[in-house]
Amino acid sequence: MNNSHMSNIAVDVKNIYKTYGKKAVVSDVSFTVEKGEIFGLIGPNGAGKTTTIRMMMDIIKPDSGEVYVLGEKFREGTKNKIGYLPEERGLYKKQTVMESLRYMATLKGVSVTDERIEEMLKHVGMLPHKNKKIEEMSRGMGQLIQFLVTVIHNPALVILDEPFSGLDPVNTELLKGLILELKEQGESIIFSTHQMNQVEELCDRLFMINKGTEVLYGNLNDIKHKYRDNSVFITYEGDIGSLKGVTDSRQKDGYTEFILDSNTTPQDILQQLIDKRVTVNRFEIGTPSLHEIFIRIAGVSGDGNE
Amino acid sequence: MAMNKISTILKHEFLTTIRRKSFILMTIAFPLLGILAIGAYQIFQGTGETPPVAEKIAVGYVDETGLFNDYTSYYNVTLISQPDETTAFNAMKGEEIQQYFVIPEDYLSGGVIVRYTLERELGISGEVASAMTEFLVNNLLAGKVADVTIQRVVYPLSLNSITLDSNGQIAENQGGFTSFIVPYIFSILLIMAIFTSSGFLLQGLGEEKENRVMEILLSSVSSTQLITGKVLGLGIAGLIQIVVWLISARFIADMASTSIGGLLSGLTISTDFLIVSLIYFILGYLLFAIIMAGAGSIGATARESQQLSTVFTLLAVVPFFFIAHIMEFPDSGLSQFFTIFPLTAPLTVIMRMGITDIPTWQLITSMALMILTIIGSIFLAGKIFRTFLLMYGKTPKLGEIIRMLRQA
Secondary structure, X not given: OOOOOOOOEEEEEEEEEEEEOOEEEEEEEEEEEEOOOEEEEEOOOOOOHHHHHHHXXXXXXXXXXXXXXXXXXXXXXXXXXXXXXXXXXXXXXXXXXXXXXXXXXXXXXXXXXXXXXXXXXXXXXXXXXXXXXXXXXXXXXXXXXXXXXXHOOOOOEXXXXXXXXXXXXXXXXXXXXXXXXXXXXOOEEEEEEOOHHHHHHHOOEEEEEEOOEEEEEEEHHHHHHXXXXXXXXXXXXXXXXXXXXXXXXXXXXXXXEEEEXXXXXXXXXXXXXXXXXXXXEEEEEOOOOHHHHHHHHHOOOOOOOO | OHHHHHHHHHHHHHXXXXXXXXXXXXXXXXXXXXXXXXXXXXXXXXXXXOOOOXXXXXXEEEEXXXXXXXXXXXXXXXXXXXXXXXXXXXXXXXXXXXXXXXXXXXXXXXXXOEEEEOOOOOOOOHHHHHHHHHHHHHHHHEOOEOHHHHHHHHOOOOOOOOOEOOOOOEOOOOOHHHHHHHHHHHHHHHHHHHHHHHHHHHHHHHHHHHOOOHHHHHOOOOHHHHHHHHHHHHHHHHHHHHHHHHHHHHHHHHHHHHHOOHHHOOOOOOHHHHHHHHHHHHHHHHHHHHHHHHHHHXXXXXXXHHHHHHHHHHHHHHHHHOHHHHHHOOOOHHHHHHHHOOOOHHHHHHHHHHHOOOOHHHHHHHHHHHHHHHHHHHHHHHHHHHHHOOOOOOOOOHHHHHHHHHHO
């Protein structure tokens, strides 16, 4: 493997397979994660996301296929460069917040100063709790500590498996902010979730997996463009009358979706609205949500509505 | 790098263990109990300079043969003739006598004597029984044979056994009570030390699965590093525990031997015995720790892991069930089998050592087999960890375990 060629690639997954019993959990999965991007690994529960991540982390070995992390095959020391927040996560209940962060950093081969830990705690507003035991923390606070454990050693690659599960809206926003901060610092982030709406807010590119195989892979905007409906969302005042080229209209929450026939562009509709002097408060080209795209491709609803 | 991570885990496990209240308590409890027992004995000895006066026992007897009239007084027991059973019963009710027995007319041919008492008792007191025997023998033989002969008939045997070595010299280890008690106590201590530490290992792994710390740990270290660090960290804690016990056992044995004397005057613990105990602690701990680690990674919770490991724990203590056999026939086929079978070896070797000289070939075979089993278990355990450490929810059934291991 040529390292210079890989220099802007954080993770390169090549044709990995994993079978348990007769069940193919992951089959022929390939993707690359570029440095400095937020990469979405999405799919319904049980699609093979966690198994794929565990193979990337060298926690389990693929039956066949290869994984390159940060330009090289997995070796002793690679784990130190990765911060992994597993879906199934917890900490030693009897340890205090400080002890927990210090021990987990040591396991990554890094000895961190108390000042650094305190600085991190202060950043998320948890400094007053530094000497509390993990078992005394609320669930949301515990999740934030988990996130700090994941990034305390300044990893080059951060893998987050369902990072928002169990978080209230306030802490969800806080964590989103922290993830975007990591991106600004140039870290590569893999973000795995079954909640597809979160991906749309955060990810640059994504890999959608269902039943162990690839469903979608690419740039979020390209995908949305590709699966774009020929429709427009309009919020307006007054009477709109009938519009040429519109085959159907649906009343949605606060706006109306107009489905266009194949010869009509959104521009044609906009022109008609101007001609009719309708007051338009919102005009948007209709793009389906990732969840809708997933349903369209996979033909099932998965767990995307949670 | 690999060593660094192992030593990080080792240090963490070691410090966590020696801070556990139950570990500290176990470690100091044994020496403390020994010292307390000796102290209590000395206090008891100090206050009771005149030994408590034993109660005088009055025993009635109804003699239907007319042969038994003399020799009625023995140390604490006095025999009082009663004319008939009704009088004897009333005397017993009136507390003049505590009990009575009847010598029937056909005593000489039958030898049957019936004893009556108002109290429910475990059995006849030794004092009364020997007084009765002496009373009967004395009356039967008085005047017919010499007094010395009577004495010999009553006490025909004052046994003094000496064990010789093959050169005809008096052997160093004379067996008997002290050589029985030392291996007995040591085998209990050994098993306790092995299962304290390997039990913590089992519990720790179960908790890490239950608390979901496991995958976080495995994102930093490999499963082999994790288990190695844990086995070694807890092993060092266990080693400290048993060294504390062995050293204090030697002290306590010396103290007991000089201050109590008597039955315990021969109580010494040889250096060989200490060394073999240590070797079998290390081997036994490693074997059971790896087995426990395997069980700990299969079980979904600490409790279920505990249940899985019970079968191995039971195998380890099987020699206790055969303790009478091993003590009596330390060189039998079964004793030799238990010595060589790796799971029962630690306990059996310690038990047998005090009683017999275990042939060197048996000790070497036993240790070699244990080492081989440990190496084999490490390989198997490696597979188990990779397969089961991250399985949550349900503890798999035996069939599933075997099937999954085949695939791993």
